[in-house]
Amino acid sequence: MPCPFVKIKRAPVHSILGLVIGLILGLMPLATMATVSERLLANGLKVIVKEDHRAPVAVAQVWYRAGSMDESYGSTGVAHLLEHMMFKGTPKVPAGEFSKRIAALGGRENAFTSRDHTAYFQTLQAGHLEQAMALESDRMAHLTLAPEAFAKEIEVVKEERRLRTDDNPHSRLYEQLMALAYTEHPYRHPVIGWMNDLENMTVADARQWYDRWYAPNNAVLVVAGDVQADLVFAWAEKYYGVIPRRAIPFRKVLTEPEPPGGRHVVVRAPAKSSVAILAWPVPRLQKPATDVEPYALEILAGVLDGHGSARLPQALVKTQRVALDVDAGYDPVSRGPTQFVISLTSMEGRPLSDAVDALKRELQRLVTDGVSEAELARAKAQVVAGQVFQQDSLFYQAMQIGEWEVAGLSWRDRTVRFERLRAVTSDQLRAVAEKYLRDIRMTFAELDPLPMPLASPEGRPAAASGGAHVR
């Protein structure tokens, strides 16, 4: 449903590998790059257009380089709150009208906020793209931010936090993991914000945020679909070009020091299975043409968990049966210091330590023995096929361009990335595993399940029939 939402960073798509890689590559033109054009407007707005004429549809996304990492203590959650307020009207387009007009055009629209960015999008018939651009540009510069609308919307956001985090033990575990894994960097704050900060947030906080970051020179417009690039550039000039450039606050360098030793946090909450999340600080992609480790880490994640019989599910879930599920993830595209994350759910009746020990044995085995050529090729085959498959989705194509751009990378480097991933060696996998995935660098978060409270908080006893009663 079209509600603004907090983005949970997707794990990168990885997998498998192909003994037939040469053949696959033979028929796999990187046609994607040929149809992308870029223009920088005088006011600093970068416009990127990817033509794709398979269907009479277009998607427009505006990405602001402002996410929860740009917040400070006391006002966490304001990036996301502002995202909600962006639907609450301008002098020309009253509250609620933005969504109504896009809907009337047959469009779908929404927005998402992450640690690194806030983005707004519309998907609609290509013939209506200009109207969507007119509407989106209007709220880049003229948001009303009425106190009454804020008062309602902050309640909606609190409900969103209750739903997504407070009542969800796994989300609380992840929130605590991040709060511990980062000590100096603002990635320690949840995107949705701490409840106390939401309780104390004012419309002035939202205004300040909007004035600070919502400017053309802090944004990227990505359009993909059945469009002519020149026409899109002309509309961008017409609607966005008139918005003046503004001074963006100086961004101080934010880092996270090497951990001084292992860290451990326990969340106790009503649940059934024990869960562990392990996280290690690792490098992110910064120089696509020369970096080695981020690519090795991406392929490593594929070797560990890229398909049903990759190392971790095979060993922990299928062979040893110590875990119900296991998941490994690494996202190399990030504005701030990133982490390699593995989560697992313990098998009923087995202590969590059995699964964690088995995981550590697998990591050690990888360091000691490396990976076979077949495993490596399998992980790369997934990258190769994924490059074709993802072209089926307009939205995803635009999304990748936007993510790279706001992370300070260029969409042009996606070709280099592809070549560099294919060049990763078994020795490089061993090297990054040995260097980074060590216990003394690890943050360990554990969900310790509590029994369900027998009665509801007000003390009403549960009835016999499955805890339900009829009134």
Add this chain to the structure above:
Amino acid sequence: MFANRIFVMALTGLLALPALAGLDVQQWRTANGARVYFVANHDLPMLDVSASFEAGTARDTEATAGLSRMTHVLMRLGAGGSGVDGLNERQIAERLADVGAVMTQSQDADRATFSVRTLSGALERESALKVLQAVLSRPNFDPAVLSREKARAIAGLREGETQPEFIAERAFSARVFGTHPYGLHERIESLAGLEATQLAAFHRQYYRAANLTLVMMGDIDRPTAEAIAQQLVQGLPGGSAAEPLPVVSQRDRAETVVVPHHATQSHLLMGLPGMTRDDPEYFPLLVGNYILGGGGFDSRLMQEVRDRRGLAYSVHSYFLPLRQRGAFEIGLQTRREATDEALSVVRATVQRFINEGPTEVELKQAQANLIGSFPLRLDSNKKIVEHLAMLGFYGLPLTWLEDYPRRVAAVTLEDIRRAFRARVALDQMVTVVVGGQVARGGK
């Protein structure tokens, strides 16, 4: 007036729009009765194959709840027998992974689907489809794998029983559907009792060519598509199509269930049996529901519950169209102390909608969106395949898609009032509250 202008624009756009004109859908039946749909598309060097069987969860019984799902899950975990040609679960995963192919599965009350996306080069394609063929026609149902998967399913069930949304959905569907198989749900005992021989029998009974809709779209030609269809169906068990499911009974009274829970929010669900896939009231209910609770920020429920009162992050209503009547469901989550207020706002909104129906402006807005967004439903191979699979499975004509905009446009205010009065009555509704009202500060 604004909406009117837009409506005209959208309709104009639509008439210029060749709904399926660019799409040459070819259709045939295999000798053993499978329905096949094929679209050649050479834009990308890939192929999508989707195989849907009449093998949904409604084929379970009270005693075997979970059998249909475990059969579906186990099929890809070992196939082709234990001989040299056989594939264990690891080999299946690796054969697909070696060529970058992806196999996904989905199941609902009516349907069990396997989908494969592969590069379309002969080597990758043939390797991936050979795996699919074995999975569909010769699954092993290894007892050791079954015992592990049962343990995982039971653990998942126990975890679900701690979560308010899971508890609410189960309580809701059990009461909406009574003894109809749409209301069945897996229990620890029903899962624990499942044997590999039952899975094999279920497979023989339901994974038949006569129960199959096969859809292919991608970078292959017609002769190749025919050969693939033949390859995939030739080993399937014979026999006739599945028996029709029983009709869902209309409810005759309202019922409210409160399940205590410790969460900070109450989860609310309201509803009753709704509509079928081929329902004569399909379009009035679809358009009407857009206005009531399906149209996101256009909907009355969103405006009343979220925008005006800040009571919930999300509130929705939908009709789930199935072979027999699927659920009409309204759902939201709200802070505990607002439970009663949210419930009465929803009831009043629904009652007013039934009494008065929508306004002309609302109807135009709903039609403009449903018609104008039509091309978005078919803008990728994946979505086209899903739509063709739905049409084939429910026996709807290909013209259903072409007619969709016209039929949406033909819905009148009176159609919506009539359909909602007949189908959505508060005095027949099930209401489930997990959590419940508590005084502010009471928690």
